[in-house]
Amino acid sequence: MAIRTIVWGENIHEHINAVVGGIYPDGMHSTIAAGLNGDAAIEATTATLQESEHGLTEARLEATDVLVWWGHKDHGGVQDAVVERVVRRVHEGMGLIVLHSGHFAKVFKRLMGTPCSLKWREAGERERIWTVNPGHPIAAGVPEQFVLENEEMYGEFFAVPEPLETVFISWFAGGEVFRSGLTWRRGAGNIFYFRPGHETYPTYHNETVMQIIRNAVKWAYHPHPPLKGIHDAPNVPVDKALEPITERGPKLHKAGEEGYR
């Protein structure tokens, strides 16, 4: 079965900015989803901010393996209940790919636990993306470096937790560097942040960019059943202990009582 993937798009600038609308007439999410569907192993659909529950209902998320997230202008417009729902599914094992300005998305900040801040400059300058982890599955088939002739600059310090692995680092014409491809696991869910994708440039029409996102979807996917138990803190009764033990000393809880939260 193909990897059930949702590309979530904020879907605002496509409608209010002529340049963005010109590059992505059907929305950035549609372009990205089409690029993913070019791979038979992936089955990508889309969801947007404007849909009911932002298109991310409980039932739909349950049937989703990987979520790709692009947002920028209205992070605050994403309902907190939907954010928690997404975060829970990541903990249970849904993969999450966060793109570009999604560094400030509520779902990403919630999972990172850090400010996720960075420097930026919108000057259409040259970005060179270097592969610094050529053995990583996300780098499969990616050259040692490639160029995006016009991109927004993101510069360090990028306030995220030290990643499991750093896969890409960007060089910018204006003198900055940025860790552009980073991996984490949170609960059972794999997370990949990928920097490029400013909406006024045709970044998601770039074949190498799309190759990386396809690789990331495959890497983030695990065919595990969801780890539903991750939200619980079960008491293991003394008489169910794996090795025989005798209860000793004082205790707070009665047998079978729930713990505090």
Place this chain on the structure above:
Amino acid sequence: MAIRTIVWGENIHEHINAVVGGIYPDGMHSTIAAGLNGDAAIEATTATLQESEHGLTEARLEATDVLVWWGHKDHGGVQDAVVERVVRRVHEGMGLIVLHSGHFAKVFKRLMGTPCSLKWREAGERERIWTVNPGHPIAAGVPEQFVLENEEMYGEFFAVPEPLETVFISWFAGGEVFRSGLTWRRGAGNIFYFRPGHETYPTYHNETVMQIIRNAVKWAYHPHPPLKGIHDAPNVPVDKALEPITERGPKLHKAGEEGYR
């Protein structure tokens, strides 16, 4: 100057449970603080849930290098505004040591971005704590293993992010294991989780336990000025670029405009 440390205690069971009150007549926080003050490099004071703003005012946190946190029965009683204040200070560089049942403290869950769940059993069973990273500063002077004859069991899976380093792993008589000493950095702040410390046992009267907490305070401390800029996402104007660049292509923002959040 000594490391300015606050030991925060929930301070409930000491007053409502005779066993806990008997072991820690002045409160667990006082016993822990006294143990830290045995080291001239540390200057520990206390704060409790019951104090105004839980004893963690803006001004006091500004003057704090490391915060030690013990809570259990009333995690929900900690005000969200204080949680955010603590989290911001950790991002700026304040160290944080989370003890035992603090795994479910709001500040810890907020910084980890994961459920922080685990298994547990209150049977006064034997815990053996093994040093699996003897070169780590937190393990300085700690034997290869030591015993707490009566402790609550915590068992895996412990739903926290993969740590920077695993320092201690516990063996329990009932058959479980647990990663008992784990480190992370979030922003500029060092975080250490240390498992032992159930309130019905005299764990914080154990000298090795206190040695580890003292080591952790010293490890978590950095003499950096607070990284106040970590909360900002500054625009770098084109004419201030480090290397001369020319603005090209379309853009969303006017010069000097704030980014979206």
Place this chain on the structure above:
Amino acid sequence: MAIRTIVWGENIHEHINAVVGGIYPDGMHSTIAAGLNGDAAIEATTATLQESEHGLTEARLEATDVLVWWGHKDHGGVQDAVVERVVRRVHEGMGLIVLHSGHFAKVFKRLMGTPCSLKWREAGERERIWTVNPGHPIAAGVPEQFVLENEEMYGEFFAVPEPLETVFISWFAGGEVFRSGLTWRRGAGNIFYFRPGHETYPTYHNETVMQIIRNAVKWAYHPHPPLKGIHDAPNVPVDKALEPITERGPKLHKAGEEGYR
């Protein structure tokens, strides 16, 4: 195409120790290879110490995706030239699964750069293996814990580098713990160490053990072309620089000269 896997066996105790020979009449390597071949995605063959070049010729390694290594009694008998050959292929992207007493194999020590020492006891005691990273591909389908009723004890401190991720931790009846499933990448090659497998016990007849090794083979495999360039340190001539630069200042090397090694 299936993952081309070699199971390398030292193949000594099977012939000189009746107990080992009874459990593994065709050799441990054959039993392990048969277990791997139960999965259609894997195509496992075997190689042994006694074969010419230990069965690991240049040509055969070139055509190998993942190497599984079991050795114990005669680590010193493995030729250094073959060790270097294996190490080079790992750097280029061949996966490596090191089993049990392979912790002291030359190939493993060479790739880790550490002593790889540990404590041990041969008492047929109970081992409980806990999954501490249930979202990891190597843990797919593995229960939260399982038992090997008779195993050799390995105890911490296990002198290996901090892993990328810790997947399994063992509990032993005699009081020890051990990080039993650890991952690293070296160059482009994925490495997994898995603890169980003392030759006097029927460990590789255990279905969960074999499930883990199958998972590990799949995890370690990448369909990348070998990263042959990893052994080189190429000079990038000034006139081939990606961005135009002018040579300035004094230099040691003439244009096109090789660097020092």
Place this chain on the structure above:
Amino acid sequence: MAIRTIVWGENIHEHINAVVGGIYPDGMHSTIAAGLNGDAAIEATTATLQESEHGLTEARLEATDVLVWWGHKDHGGVQDAVVERVVRRVHEGMGLIVLHSGHFAKVFKRLMGTPCSLKWREAGERERIWTVNPGHPIAAGVPEQFVLENEEMYGEFFAVPEPLETVFISWFAGGEVFRSGLTWRRGAGNIFYFRPGHETYPTYHNETVMQIIRNAVKWAYHPHPPLKGIHDAPNVPVDKALEPITERGPKLHKAGEEGYR
């Protein structure tokens, strides 16, 4: 007591290249040692390739807390016995700071277990070094970025193991990036690689460079007694087990026998 530090210098180009001799008339090692001795917490001496046992006798290494290594032209001239001696001391807890072309030093390659290869260009181009981990002790007091106007370029892929933490990343005028400040622990020893320092430029006269090396010496130092036991693999006899167990099943070794290596 001050941190007992040796600055090891290859000490060749200073004598055969007029430019290098002009910048470092007393040798690079002397300049670096003088910079370290500007900090009262450090007591730095020097050693060179030309000295007996390269100045790194058993006795001297035993009395050393941190070793700083600079070599380039004659890595092959370092005796293997001295390499092993240094590596053992790192495993036991001696800190190691490897500078610039030391990426190909035998001691570094031996500890990393990888090729340690990279790209390079000697054009005196501009290097900008960015702090990507401002909370790390090695970044204390270091600005968010600083410039070395003339340096040799080192470019990715840098074939080293994923570090514990990435502290600095370099931007080069010619279009490359490089992970310039990386940390690892091997055994009980802390290791820091720091990129700058081509001998034809006055890099070690730069105050920020020296501040970083001073920070690194302090970070690498631990006041632990040496972990001498790390080289052993002790048998734990059944009757000395921490928890009472009964020997069961067949075994290879007689009681008290040494394990295989």
